[in-house]
Amino acid sequence: MGSSKTAVDAQSAGGIDVKDALLVGVIVFVCSIFGIYTAPPGVLAAFWPTNAVLVGLLLRRRHPPGLAHWLAAATGYMVADLVMAHGWPKSAMLTCTNLMGVVTCYLLLSRMSDDYRALRHPRSMLRFVLVVASGGAAAGICGIFIHPVLFGGTPAYGFAFWFTTELVNYIAILPVMLTMPDLSRRLAGHKRRSDWPEWRIEQVAPLAAFAGSLWLGTQLGGPGVIPYPIPAMLWCALTYSLFATAGITLFFSMWTLLAISSGTLVIGANFDSQQAIMSLRVGVTLTALAPLTVASVMVARNELLSRLKHAASHDPMTHVLNRGGFMTHAEELLATPAVVRRPLAVLMMDIDFFKKVNDTHGHAAGDAVLVSFAQLAEGCLRGGDLLGRLGGEEFAVLLPGCSVDDARAIAQRICDAFAAHPVTVGDGATLQSTVSIGVGCWTHPGTSVEAMLSAADAALYAAKRSGRNRVVLGDTRKPATAT
Numbered sequence: 001m002g003s004s005k006t007a008v009d010a011q012s013a014g015g016i017d018v019k020d021a022l023l024v025g026v027i028v029f030v031c032s033i034f035g036i037y038t039a040p041p042g043v044l045a046a047f048w049p050t051n052a053v054l055v056g057l058l059l060r061r062r063h064p065p066g067l068a069h070w071l072a073a074a075t076g077y078m079v080a081d082l083v084m085a086h087g088w089p090k091s092a093m094l095t096c097t098n099l100m101g102v103v104t105c106y107l108l109l110s111r112m113s114d115d116y117r118a119l120r121h122p123r124s125m126l127r128f129v130l131v132v133a134s135g136g137a138a139a140g141i142c143g144i145f146i147h148p149v150l151f152g153g154t155p156a157y158g159f160a161f162w163f164t165t166e167l168v169n170y171i172a173i174l175p176v177m178l179t180m181p182d183l184s185r186r187l188a189g190h191k192r193r194s195d196w197p198e199w200r201i202e203q204v205a206p207l208a209a210f211a212g213s214l215w216l217g218t219q220l221g222g223p224g225v226i227p228y229p230i231p232a233m234l235w236c237a238l239t240y241s242l243f244a245t246a247g248i249t250l251f252f253s254m255w256t257l258l259a260i261s262s263g264t265l266v267i268g269a270n271f272d273s274q275q276a277i278m279s280l281r282v283g284v285t286l287t288a289l290a291p292l293t294v295a296s297v298m299v300a301r302n303e304l305l306s307r308l309k310h311a312a313s314h315d316p317m318t319h320v321l322n323r324g325g326f327m328t329h330a331e332e333l334l335a336t337p338a339v340v341r342r343p344l345a346v347l348m349m350d351i352d353f354f355k356k357v358n359d360t361h362g363h364a365a366g367d368a369v370l371v372s373f374a375q376l377a378e379g380c381l382r383g384g385d386l387l388g389r390l391g392g393e394e395f396a397v398l399l400p401g402c403s404v405d406d407a408r409a410i411a412q413r414i415c416d417a418f419a420a421h422p423v424t425v426g427d428g429a430t431l432q433s434t435v436s437i438g439v440g441c442w443t444h445p446g447t448s449v450e451a452m453l454s455a456a457d458a459a460l461y462a463a464k465r466s467g468r469n470r471v472v473l474g475d476t477r478k479p480a481t482a483t
């Protein structure tokens, strides 16, 4: 039974792999045809997206590419060149050159950690430039041999031409591929329209400044206009996601080169030699590295900040909110109009005879009981409820929009579940602890979190005095006043 299932799995995985490889081949073919069609007459494609798209595709797949993928990619290149009547020998030489750069970039990038590869590390752009320069150099080495044969140039020119072309295309396109959000995961998240961020003026302004600086360049002209959009692009990098910044820098590179070649952007320089064109393309592309580096540093900074924020507001042992985190979240929740107008309940929970657990089985056993209780309590709550560890063996819960009856029922559920849940500790002993819970309820809160907690605490004290392992409802007739 097991082996036949494995065979079926392998078969279906094989089917998916072939389909996947075919898709890679088709994408390589389409990108290559696009590159060949956009080339000026007599020159190999000026904008050659295929290699960067292929490296990005292979890296973004869940599994490393197999032989089928590489064969499909090679076929895609060959067929595109043959369709454009480049003939077999020329097509084969061009395919080898393309694949040399792709394989080099793929191998180097696939060995990097996820953070570096997705350009989410402050130093990732440095490594990225080294990788794409290596990919360009690999293609350049092929260029030394094929350029004199195919185009009659010198080996040195062959190296320079292939190196710069690959470098420019990788730097412009690969960041977009590497930072592209995982669409399947996004769609699975079912983002509703109301969850989307609102577009405010400060979010639109950097993009408007970028468009404005591009326009200004066309109006003023002269050799200094190329970096005009850099301040706006840095502003974009500080405001938008890494992926959006990568898209903006790609647009900048393409726009600048197209605008100069079409005469929309007049910089007053002569581009009558291949060297001058190469120099311009490399210069424009390298300019775009600055905003990408800023965006990359911003991502790393924001992730560090959110990790620090989480660490400051959560208890490292039970992973629920700590006192500070609970108070901040509770106050924020109480300021929400939807919460203010609805009933609200607070539970104060304290594990019974917890000192005895520590004294009998050791501190580690006490910790295990605390972790177990936090998990169990969390499992009894609804999505919008807040659970926090206020200190020691004392926990609190805020239940927004919860009636007296519901609050009592939730508290009783936690109490019963914990009493019925044995915890096995390090010395092999099985501990059966209980919890006492005080409940405070308000039909119109209008008071501070501290006041609510102290009212629920009074009910907890009553629960302890009347025998523990029980739920006691506090006085709910009048709202508590701030202490």
Ligand SMILES: Nc1nc2c(ncn2[C@@H]2O[C@H](COP(=O)(O)OP(=O)(O)OP(=O)(O)O)[C@@H](O)[C@H]2O)c(=O)[nH]1
Pocket (backbone or CB within 6 Å): 350, 351, 352, 353, 354, 355, 356, 358, 362, 363, 364, 365, 366, 367, 370, 391, 392, 393, 464, 468
């Ligand atoms: N294992 C462990 N123990 C803790 C931690 N924080 C506080 N304690 C212990 O929790 C115990 C609390 O004991 P008491 O306040 O006397 O309460 P109790 O024994 O539960 O008695 P009642 O609350 O009256 O049922 C003390 O022994 C503290 O040292 C912790 O993080 N881990």
